[in-house]
Amino acid sequence: MARERVHPNYVAIWFWLVGLLIVSVGVTYLPIPTRITLFLIFATAVVKAGLVALNYMHLKSERLLIYAMAIVPVAIFFVLWVVLYPDIAIR
Amino acid sequence: MAKTHIMAAGVETRTATGIPTGKMGVWWFLASEIVLFGGLIGVYIMSRLGSTGWPEMAAHLSVPIGTLNTFVLLTSSLTMVLAFAAVEKGDQKGMRTWLLWTVLLGLTFLVIKAFEWGSEIGAGFPLTAGGFWSFYYTMTGLHALHVLGGVVVNSILFLSALMGLLGRNEHRVELAGLYWHFVDVVWIFLFPLLYLSW
Numbered sequence: 001m002a003r004e005r006v007h008p009n010y011v012a013i014w015f016w017l018v019g020l021l022i023v024s025v026g027v028t029y030l031p032i033p034t035r036i037t038l039f040l041i042f043a044t045a046v047v048k049a050g051l052v053a054l055n056y057m058h059l060k061s062e063r064l065l066i067y068a069m070a071i072v073p074v075a076i077f078f079v080l081w082v083v084l085y086p087d088i089a090i091r
Numbered sequence: 092m093a094k095t096h097i098m099a100a101g102v103e104t105r106t107a108t109g110i111p112t113g114k115m116g117v118w119w120f121l122a123s124e125i126v127l128f129g130g131l132i133g134v135y136i137m138s139r140l141g142s143t144g145w146p147e148m149a150a151h152l153s154v155p156i157g158t159l160n161t162f163v164l165l166t167s168s169l170t171m172v173l174a175f176a177a178v179e180k181g182d183q184k185g186m187r188t189w190l191l192w193t194v195l196l197g198l199t200f201l202v203i204k205a206f207e208w209g210s211e212i213g214a215g216f217p218l219t220a221g222g223f224w225s226f227y228y229t230m231t232g233l234h235a236l237h238v239l240g241g242v243v244v245n246s247i248l249f250l251s252a253l254m255g256l257l258g259r260n261e262h263r264v265e266l267a268g269l270y271w272h273f274v275d276v277v278w279i280f281l282f283p284l285l286y287l288s289w
Contacts, residue, residue, distance in 0.1 A: 010172050010173060010176065013169075017168075021161055021162060038288060041287045044283075045282075048165075052272050053272070053276060055172075056169075056172045056272045056275075057272045057273070063109065065110060069122050070121070070125070072122070074125055077130070085137065087137075088137045088140050
């Protein structure tokens with residue numbers, strides 16, 4: 001069953017998105033190892049994408065079928081990537 | 092008997108699954124788009140891992156301009172969802188206002204991107220300047236085409252609303268919004284991949 005549509009505070013979500021944008025750019029100027037910088041900027045990207053999908057695209061209140069339509073192609077992408085990765089890694 | 096109609100954004104619309112058919116169609120389309128952009132991003136990551144000199148090339152991109160454009164697109168997602176919220180409240184004027192803001196912010200993104208491309212080409216980095224630049228122009232170009240498509244759709248919705256033609260099709264604002272937010276999500280990943288990963 002579809003859940004009741006949740007209306008989050010859209011402006012508060014926007015503040016979070018802008019805050020995370022500032023964090024992702026800010027960490028590139030910090031004197032920290034590249035691996036940690038990369039982890040932080042992509043972690044913030046994943047959180048930002050999640051905030052948009054869950055709140056602005058209302059995935060929070062969607063049916064399972066919609067989740068499947070969103071997640072299956074993402075899973076296909078990761079499987080293809082993992083399968084092809086050794087071709088680069090062991091070159 | 093299966094339900095053939097359902098309420099969406101205050102109006103009755105067709106359904107075969109309990110989900111409005113229009114929304115199902117948009118999600119199917121977005122699923123294909125995930126594969127399109129996902130494939131491109133995946134090949135970019137692998138090519139970058141398997142090549143040398145790409146971080147030096149990426150360092151020529153302007154982080155402040157990329158950050159500004161990300162801010163513009165994130166803000167346009169807010170105005171788009173506010174247009175949808177206005178539809179749900181039956182606030183016609185609010186819907187038109189927020190749709191117009193979304194269109195203007197989309198155009199702003201494209202103008203900034205065009206300026207950025209111009210300065211990069213002017214600095215001696217056209218599409219043919221190397222692997223990184225080929226990916227950069229392909230990915231940002233494909234994304235910009237999607238932004239342009241969204242601007243066109245939102246403009247049609249805005250003009251239809253302005254002329255009183257939207258009528259019982261206001262749920263289309265939600266469908267256009269799903270597409271617009273997806274384009275935003277794609278940029279959320281393109282920005283760190285291209286501008287920050289060096």
